[in-house]
Amino acid sequence: xxxxxxxxxxxxxxxxxxxxxxxxxxxxxxxxxxxxxxxxxxxxxxxxxxxxxxxxxxxxxxxxxxxxxxxxxxxxxxxxxxxxxxxxxxxxxxxxxxxxxxxxxxxxxxxxxxxxxxxxxxxxxxxxxxxxxxxxxxxxxxxxxxxxxxxxxxxxxxxxxxxxxxxxxxxxxxxxxxxxxxxxxxxxxxxxxxxxxxxxxxxxxxxxxxxxxxxxxxxxxxxxxxxxxxxxxxxxxxxxxxxxxxxxxxxxxxxxxxxxxxxxxxxxxxxxxxxxxxxxxxxxxxxxxxxxxxxxxxxxxxxxxxxxxxxxxxxxxxxxxxxxxxxxxxxxxxxxxxxxxxxxxxxxxxxxxxxxxxxxxxxxxxxxxxxxxxxxxxxxxxxxxxxxxxxxxxxxxxxxxxxxxxxxxxxxxxxxxxxxxxxxxxxxxxx
Amino acid sequence: xxxxxxxxxxxxxxxxxxxxxxxxxxxxxxxxxxxxxxxxxxxxxxxxxxxxxxxxxxxxxxxxxxxxxxxxxxxxxxxxxxxxxxxxxxxxxxxxxxxxxxxxxxxxxxxxxxxxxxxxxxxxxxxxxxxxxxxxxxxxxxxxxxxxxxxxxxxxxxxxxxxxxxxxxxxxxxxxxxxxxxxxxxxxxxxxxxxxxxxxxxxxxxxxxxxxxxxxxxxxxxxxxxxxxxxxxxxxxxxxxxxxxxxxxxxxxxxxxxxxxxxxxxxxxxxxxxxxxxxxxxxxxxxxxxxxxxxxxxxxxxxxxxxxxxxxxxxxxxxxxxxxxxxxxxxxxxxxxxxxxxxxxxxxxxxxxxxxxxxxxxxxxxxxxxxxxxxxxxxxxxxxxxxxxxxxxxxxxxxxxxxxxxxxxxxxxxxxxxxxxxxxxxx
Numbered sequence: 001x002x003x004x005x006x007x008x009x010x011x012x013x014x015x016x017x018x019x020x021x022x023x024x025x026x027x028x029x030x031x032x033x034x035x036x037x038x039x040x041x042x043x044x045x046x047x048x049x050x051x052x053x054x055x056x057x058x059x060x061x062x063x064x065x066x067x068x069x070x071x072x073x074x075x076x077x078x079x080x081x082x083x084x085x086x087x088x089x090x091x092x093x094x095x096x097x098x099x100x101x102x103x104x105x106x107x108x109x110x111x112x113x114x115x116x117x118x119x120x121x122x123x124x125x126x127x128x129x130x131x132x133x134x135x136x137x138x139x140x141x142x143x144x145x146x147x148x149x150x151x152x153x154x155x156x157x158x159x160x161x162x163x164x165x166x167x168x169x170x171x172x173x174x175x176x177x178x179x180x181x182x183x184x185x186x187x188x189x190x191x192x193x194x195x196x197x198x199x200x201x202x203x204x205x206x207x208x209x210x211x212x213x214x215x216x217x218x219x220x221x222x223x224x225x226x227x228x229x230x231x232x233x234x235x236x237x238x239x240x241x242x243x244x245x246x247x248x249x250x251x252x253x254x255x256x257x258x259x260x261x262x263x264x265x266x267x268x269x270x271x272x273x274x275x276x277x278x279x280x281x282x283x284x285x286x287x288x289x290x291x292x293x294x295x296x297x298x299x300x301x302x303x304x305x306x307x308x309x310x311x312x313x314x315x316x317x318x319x320x321x322x323x324x325x326x327x328x329x330x331x332x333x334x335x336x337x338x339x340x341x342x343x344x345x346x347x348x349x350x351x352x353x354x355x356x357x358x359x360x361x362x363x364x365x366x367x368x369x370x371x372x373x374x375x376x377x378x379x380x381x382x383x384x385x386x387x388x389x390x391x392x393x394x395x396x397x398x399x400x401x402x403x404x405x406x407x408x409x410x411x412x413x414x415x416x417x418x419x420x421x422x423x424x425x426x427x428x429x430x431x
Numbered sequence: 432x433x434x435x436x437x438x439x440x441x442x443x444x445x446x447x448x449x450x451x452x453x454x455x456x457x458x459x460x461x462x463x464x465x466x467x468x469x470x471x472x473x474x475x476x477x478x479x480x481x482x483x484x485x486x487x488x489x490x491x492x493x494x495x496x497x498x499x500x501x502x503x504x505x506x507x508x509x510x511x512x513x514x515x516x517x518x519x520x521x522x523x524x525x526x527x528x529x530x531x532x533x534x535x536x537x538x539x540x541x542x543x544x545x546x547x548x549x550x551x552x553x554x555x556x557x558x559x560x561x562x563x564x565x566x567x568x569x570x571x572x573x574x575x576x577x578x579x580x581x582x583x584x585x586x587x588x589x590x591x592x593x594x595x596x597x598x599x600x601x602x603x604x605x606x607x608x609x610x611x612x613x614x615x616x617x618x619x620x621x622x623x624x625x626x627x628x629x630x631x632x633x634x635x636x637x638x639x640x641x642x643x644x645x646x647x648x649x650x651x652x653x654x655x656x657x658x659x660x661x662x663x664x665x666x667x668x669x670x671x672x673x674x675x676x677x678x679x680x681x682x683x684x685x686x687x688x689x690x691x692x693x694x695x696x697x698x699x700x701x702x703x704x705x706x707x708x709x710x711x712x713x714x715x716x717x718x719x720x721x722x723x724x725x726x727x728x729x730x731x732x733x734x735x736x737x738x739x740x741x742x743x744x745x746x747x748x749x750x751x752x753x754x755x756x757x758x759x760x761x762x763x764x765x766x767x768x769x770x771x772x773x774x775x776x777x778x779x780x781x782x783x784x785x786x787x788x789x790x791x792x793x794x795x796x797x798x799x800x801x802x803x804x805x806x807x808x809x810x811x812x813x814x815x816x817x818x819x820x821x822x823x824x825x826x827x828x829x830x831x832x833x834x835x836x837x838x839x840x841x842x843x844x845x846x847x848x849x850x851x852x853x854x855x856x857x858x
Contacts, residue, residue, distance in 0.1 A: 058489075063722045064721060064722070065717075065718065065775060065777065065779065066607055066775075066779060067609075069608055069609055069610055069782065070611060075713065075714055075782070075785055076712075076713035076714055076715030077713075077715055077716045077718070079715065082718060182495060184495060185495055185496065251678060276712045277712065279705060279706075279708030279709035279713060280709060280713075280716075282704060283706055284705070285705070286703055286705050287501065287703070287705055287733055288501055288502055289491070289494040289502030289503060289504065289729075290502030290503050290706075290729045290730060290733045291491075291502070291719075291726070292490070292491065292508060292723065292725045292726040292729040293722070293723040293725070293726020293730065294719045295489055295490065295726075296489045296722075296723035297718065297723040297726060299718045299722055300719020300723060300726060301719065303715075303716045303717075303718040303719070304716060304718075304719060343491060343492075345491065346492070347491070350495065
C-alpha cells in the first residue's frame, strides 16, 4: 500500500473550498461555524481489546443450527463452511493486521450534508494523475479496494506506465464502515452521488472519474446522470444494462425468442438471481430493522454476508475449503469483522430500504439514462455478465467494453491486478 | 386444560396397528409404531443461557423512522427483551404442557410429537389440528378444553371433539428431518398415519398457515376416514389473480368489493415476502436466527399479516399481561418464541418453505367437504365466490368479526365455536 506525503497539501486545498448544500439544516445547534463543517480531519482506526475479546467470546459461544439436509449449497451457506470460518475467525484471525493496514493509509473524515464521511485518499506522485472516486457496495466496504490502491497510484511499480496513474478516493458509504450512520431519512444513492461530487470538489479536484460495482455502480451511474462538469466518465464492473423489454420478460419468467447466446446466458443468470437469490435484498429493502439477528450474531452476520449471490458464495466458500484463488480467509474476515465492530449490519441494510422508497418498480440492473462516457468491464462470475449489445444500448457513449476471463462480483478485491489494468485502459481516452 | 384417562387405551389400540413406511431394520418394526408418553423438562442451564444471551444482545441503532415501516422498532424489541430476561417464566408453560397428555411416535423415520386429548363425551369427533410458521402447538393450547369439553364453554355434548395436535417435523418437540422430502404433502400423509395409529377410523382435520396447506393436501389425498377439513387460511386464489398480485399490479377489473379487498391483502402480503424468500431459497443461511434470541424474536414478530406488520394482534398482545377471554398475551408470545429457541428449530422450521413445491394460496384440488372461516386479520380474506370455486364441496363458510392469522391463539372461544358449527354436518 502506498502512503503519500502530498495528502496534507490536498486537505489544505480542500479546506479552502466553499461548501454548497444543506449541512446547516441537518445540524443541531448552530454553534459549529460553517467553516468547521467542511473540515477534513485525519482518521485512524482503533478498536479496544475488549471489543475484540467480546467478538471472540461470541463466536465461540455460537448456538448452531443442525446441518442442512442436502449435500450442496442449495439450502444456503453450508454448515461445514460456517464452522470452518468460525474456527479460523476465533483461533487464527487477527484484526490488528487489518487495522495496521488501514492506518498505513491516509484516511480522513469530513462532514457532508450532515453525515461524517470516511474516506481513504491517496495521491499519486505523478502530478498528472487522474483523480478517481471508487465506491464499494453491500456487503462490501473500503476493504474491497485496498489491493488496487498501489497499482492505481503507483503504476510503474506494477507493470504500468507513469501516465496511467490515478489519485484515488475511496469513501465509506453513509451507514457503512467508519462513515456516520444517518439518523434522518433520505440517504438514497442519489444523495450519496451528490455527496461524492461534493467530496471530490472539497478535495480540490476540478475533473475526475468515478468507478463502482454493486451499490457503487448505482451511485456512479446516478452521478453520471447528474453529469456535473467535473465528472469526465465512469467505469462500472456491474453495469445496469438490462433493456426494458428484457426486464419485463424477466418478471414473467419467459425468455424472449431470438436472443444471442450471451443474452440467453445473462437472462438465465438474472432469472436465477431474481427468483432465488434476492431474499436478503427484499428483506433489507422492506424490513431492515427486523434483522436484529445479524447485528447480534457474528456467525449470523457472516453467513448473511457470504450469501450475497451464488457465484460470490462459491468464490468465498472455496477459500475456506483450502483453495487460494482470489480472496484469502483474512480478506473475507477483515470485511466481516469491520461490519461487526462498527455495528453496521442494519445501518448498511437501510440503503436498500431508502432505495425502495424511491423505486419505480424496475429491477436492480435495468438500464438508466447515462449519457456521459462509460467504460465497462465484464467479469464472468458477476451476478450477470452484461452482453455487449445491451451495454451499447444502455450507454450511448460507451468508450470501453471488455470481457475478462476471471473474477466476480468483488472484482477489485478478487483480481486487483486485472482490475487495475482495466482502469488504465478504460480511462485512457479521457485523460 | 383437560387430562384424560382414556389416553392409555388409545395408545394401546394404536400399538396394535402395523406401521407402514420406511423403517430400517425389522427389529425396529414393533417399536416403530410405539407411542411413548412425553414430558417437557428443560434443564435450568439452558434457561440461564438464554437469559444471559438476551442481556448480552448487541443492538443496532434505532430505526430512522418514527413508525414500524423499517421493521420491528428498536423500542419494541428492547422492551420485549427486558421482559423476556427479567420477568418471563418458561416454567409456567412447561407445567401447562406437562398437564396435557403428550406423546412421541415415529412416522416414516421421524419422531412426531403430539398432544392428544380425548373428550369424556362418547361420540366425540376426532380432530387433528395443525399449526404453521412461526407457530407451534402453543397456538392451540387454549382451544383444547372448549373443544373436548364443550359443555363447560356454552356448547353441547354432541359438539365434542377428541383433539390431536402434532408438532410439524422440524418444529417444537418433533424430530428434525436430516434428509429432504418433508414438505407439506408428506406431512399430510404422516398426519393420516398418526390418526390411524391412534385408532381413529373417521376424523376431521383443521389448519391455518402451513397447517392449512397440510390439511388441503390431506383433502387432496383423501385418506380413508377423513370426513372433512376446516381451514382458516384457505387456498382459493386462481393463478392469474395470484400472478397479478405477486407482480403488484393494479386491481384487475371486474372484481367485487370483497374480491378487491382480498386482492389488496394479497398485494400487501407479497410486498412483504423477504423473510419467506430467504426461508424458501436459503434457509440454512439464517444462522443469526439460531444464534440470537432477539434476532429470532424480531423475525417472528414480523410475520406480516394483512393486519399490519408486525400483526396488530401480536403487537397488542405485547401490551397485554392477562386476558379474561383468552386473547393473546405477552407471555404466550414469549412461550412460542422460547419454545423455538429451546428446541433450536429456527432453521429446521424454515425448511418447509424450501421443501414446498406448490403455491401458498392456490387451490389444491380438494374435492371432499371443506369448511372455511374467514378472519379479518388474516393475510387475505377469502371471498365466498373464490372459495366456492376452489372447494366445490364447501359445507361451511363464515366471515367472523375478529381474529387474525393466529386465529386459535388470538380468539380461542370464537375459533372453537367455528369448529363446532363447521363440522356439524359431517358428524
